[in-house]
Amino acid sequence: MSDFDNVGQLMCLPLDAIQPSDSYSAPSEYIVAAAAASLLQTGGHNWIPLIVEEAGDYAYRAITNHFIYVVAAHAGLEEVWCLVIKSSPTDIEQARILAGEVTPKVNLTTASRATITSVLKYLASQPGTSLKSVDVTISASKIAAEDRSNWQDFAPIAKLKCGITKGKKLDEFASAFYLSPPPPPPSPPSTMSIKQASKQEILERLNYLVIHKIDGFGTVDPEKLSELIVNADRSKWKSLNPITKMNCGINTAKVKTLKTLFTL
């Protein structure tokens, strides 16, 4: 925004310099006609602006409030008052959200129980919804109780038995949410023999599993476990199973994960 462009300013622009929406359709002919009459009655100055972006030199594209363009054109006006906004996808999205044209999405990775409940209530109240039969309180509780931090898509919801099944219901649910999972973990450290590994080498591999919460390792204390492994008599081990008896949260399922980083 500067004095050398029109971003952020209310501008009176020629209608023929504005490219209208190619997807908007006005509610009804009579509403447009009546609105145009109202606009002309008050001198043709539209107090609610059309929202536009700069599409080129002295050329603009309608972003939202498309109704105003249709009414101004119907009224035969040559100029229309517009608010010029920044031409970035996020700014355009924001304008459409604030104009009520687009429903904003909520981040399900971090959403609270209250937020999930609120969104579900809104969705269930929409006409023609497939989520009418869903018990909002129960569904929201079940979803909120899950660790969603690593969800890459919405598929886990269908497995929660919360009434939101795969198909139409899940699609409708997904229309109001997005996910922001952490980026995939970096490539793992190289595999090495558990018998020959130093404490540092064991710790490095355990840290990898713990930091990236791989297969439930997020609850394992890497310092304690590496200490226990180093102090155990590893020379006689015929498998990694002795680790399960160290009473530090490693079960046979986790041993399977350990095998990706340690050999005998």
Place this chain on the structure above:
Amino acid sequence: MDWSKVLANIPPQAKEAEVCTQFVPHLLEALGFSEKERLPQFSTGAGNDCVDFAARKNTSDDVFLFTRNEPDLLIEVKGRFTNAGGAINLTENSHQYVSTREQLKRYLLSPKCKSAHWGIITNSSHIQLFRCHDKVVTPATECIELTEENITSVVNHIKNLIEDTPRCLTVCVYNNKGGVGKTTTTINLAATLVTQKKKVLLVDFDSQRDLTKSLGLEPSSVKLSECLTDNSLDIRSAIIPFKLTQKSGKSNKVYRVFDVIPADHGMEAFTHQTQSRIQKGAARLRDLLKPFANEYDYIFIDCPTQWLFFSKSGVYAADAILIPTRHNDLSSLQNAARVIQEFILNDVKKIRQDGGPIALPIFFNGSPADGRSIDMAQKEIEQVIATAKTVDKINLVPYFFPKIKPGDMNKTVFNLPDYAVVASSAFARVPAVYKHKKVLEYYLALAREYFLNE
């Protein structure tokens, strides 16, 4: 041109000789100069000075490689590293950038290079194009860091620019402080350039209409204020010729001196409603003046004081800003520094993103050649320069004391004498330079100092 291959062949620590052999020939090729249209080590005619490369398009009876005259483009090459192994940083405003730019400017103004309209500095990591118009060298691009991704578009952009050399230099006469003689300077400088066979257009972009009134002009049926808001109007229709009548024997001869786009009453009545109809805001005037790029040698824009719509428009539209000051008005000196630092360098130049505009060094309008008041002005300038250096880390020396060279602390500021005579002529509706020979000489000196490369 496979630029990724070219760039890959340049050693990361290339010396100047390697940049000259591995990069510049490809660059010249891409800019449209064949092998017979370029010369290495071109003698500039100033002592033993040689610019690294010169180029010009051949004509049917003139092959540049053979005739070796009238170059159109000069290239000053640096290495990525010096022969001693030190890195050469050509980032804008680095010490090496400034010295390379000044070197190119010197070459462009040399006796055998007066025909050159363009100059490039490059070390294959950075590149910048400059335009030379008479004596004024202005950046035509920013100093751009070359990458595999941008090099094709950067070179194409430079090619497009040098293939369409504009005839015109647009100059805005501006100081944020009033009473420094902006309008008088504009009129008389324009009239002086006309005596040197330059075709000049004046734009009165001041709602007070001083320039228009002092020349006794009235706007045409198409007005400048209307052209700002109505894109369908033709700005050419807003031009009014300024004519003078000269007695020739028994008859009178009418001469067209220069053209003027007068200010009009619509500019006085500027309201929020009007501004809401000016698309691109203060960038609009620059677009409006584009049709004149090849019709005039100079366009001068006269602007009001105060950093508002009119002056912002004038500075944004200009290639160079000429800043008059008064030696006995210390505020005019402080305001000149403000114009350079805050308005040109920190505002307009950053938004334009084409390297421009530039500020020309200030001059004293109507001062004695020396004396106590000049000493005081010099001290004030030293203070202004010191503050800018410590507080804002900006070197204002070239803008106030342009004659200072290493080992030569020449603090002379160009001085335009006899302000009173010039000012009084405004009432006669004839530029003072046409009424007083002495005044013409003074203004010719000003024109030679800043513009004419004779």
